[in-house]
Amino acid sequence: MPALLSFIGKRSLATLPILAGALVFTFVVMRLLPADPAAFLASGPGMGPEEIEAIRVNLGLDRSIPEQLLIYAGDILRGDLGRSFTTGETVVDDLAARLPASLELTVTGFLLAMLVALPLGIAAAARPGSWIDHLCRIIATAGTSLPSFVIGLLLIHIFYFNLGWAPEPVGRFDMMLFPPPVVTGSMVIDAVLAGDGAAVRSVLGRMVLPCLTMALFALAPLARITRGAMIGVLASDFVVAARAAGLPRRMVLWHYALHNAAVPIVTTLGLVFSYMLGANVLVEKVFAWPGIGSYALDAVMNADYAPVQGFVLLVAVAFALVNLLIDILYGLIDPRVGRMG
Template sequence: MVKTLVDRLLTTIPALIGVVVISFLLTRVLPGDTASYFAGPAATPQAIAEVRKQLGLDKSLPEQFLRYVGDLAHGHLGQSLTTGQSVVSDLASRLPASAELTLFGLFLALVIAIPLGVAAAVRQGSWIDHACRIIATAGVSLPVFFTGLILVYVFYFVLQWAPAPLGRLDVFASAPPTVTGFYLIDSLIAGDLETFRAALAQILVPGITLAIFSLAPIARITRASMLSVLSSEFVRTARASGLGPRTVIVTYALRNALLPVVTTLGMVFSFLLGANVLVEKVFAWPGVGSYAVEALIASDFAPVQGFVLAMAILYVALNLIIDLAYGLIDPRVRSSS
């Protein structure tokens, strides 16, 4: 297991280097002049040139890149010109909000998609199977921002079941003491059920928005994997041995069908990282996605580069966890590695 972990970590180094280089180059070719934006509309050319010199933008691209890499080596991601804070502190304060929303949406998707995919495979051709196909098609067809706006209109404006989509908590609730940065978990640790209910009410609609977007591929791959496993020899042998349908499906079929599902989670998580940016803007969620969009509009390079690097590290870390989970699901993978 340790050897597998080291091998996976070594393979991620080239990917992270590529992310650093590409994010640096892309931010330099974006339209807009950072110096002109922060100097103000009435600034003179001399003032703009002075701001450009202070930001180090008067240097050549190789010099700017070497300076950026040197800062990264010291754990410094630069200074955000829009907030006046370091990018590291901004990301540290906003990342728990994005992580909580993404994981909550992924959890809802798993709770719905895996049982739905299993039921669709077991009852192939039934109304459950058709419903699974319709839900999967709708999930991948509807843009995530459109789904979010529809849910806001229905649950907040029409039915008035959900609170105003304005952040992680309403104005009458206070944040719980920070332990994990996740309001749902921190409020339970503090025993504050009122804050827990307020945080759950705020995260429910954006979480459902992400769940609708992500449950489609999970449900489809679960159904396809279960159909393949249910037609295998060892499942027919288990049924012929007199085992009950529940034991055959849960103990034998589902466990062997989980490997493709776990693989799909890495892809779904990468989708959610992109969709999270739009959902955060729709629901005024104070996460890293909205932070990156605001910095992008202002041509603020450092937060955008920090956001891309943080998302790449999260993606690599999740895929590493998925690789290690293979050995827990299927011992043959652990023995071969």
């Protein structure tokens, strides 16, 4: 246990420069954009250059970029991510209110992709050249070639416009129903806790297409890496020896081969999940899903600096936590990796 705590502490300290770099990069890039928040706020009638300049002074935009950065870094250390002038709320409150919606899509889509991709990749590696192997490669190629928003638009066109099987892709809940009381922020969990069957059906119905979009987006890299890792291990000497010794095929495949191929698979799982948190921006926009991705995209369109910076910082923290979990799993899967010391 002390070794584990020491490892976690060292890895956490190693992520601080990454988080600082993400913060500085996003801050500078937002200031270099041609959009002016003061001009956006002063878009009403009777607003002239004097009013715009007064708003700039009030927002602190009249200061130099290094000075603004130092002020913002101090606010971050106090847990203050700023306030969105678009919503009028603090960025912390906005992100906390919208994060459950994004996690619903990301976690559900990730689990669906994992449940399909891992068995598909293993089966394709166990039967190279078979129809399932060709299917795996086709899915991997198609998933890599199609952007997530294109997949979403295709699903909407097929299942909503053409077949009429899916509800309208607008939001998380039917506007004709009363939403369940907010307990966790997750519509599914809150509807179940409220015992409202109509609400549960409404929420799940609207989750199908966006979750399927996220799953198809993650399916390609997971299936491809699983197949490649398993093919490499199945061709190794110790697997050939295990087969020659007469061990059952299932034991060789699931115990020996999968265990030794777990490190690249776990790495890909972590990277895909981290990337999905940021890549759900366009998916949320396509399905009018009120998550942190659509929140950040709206902020970019309105030159609202604070929400974008808060979104990037949140995704960077999530990425660091996932990488830490991956490193811990490395030591549990294979102590020879030596990362627990």
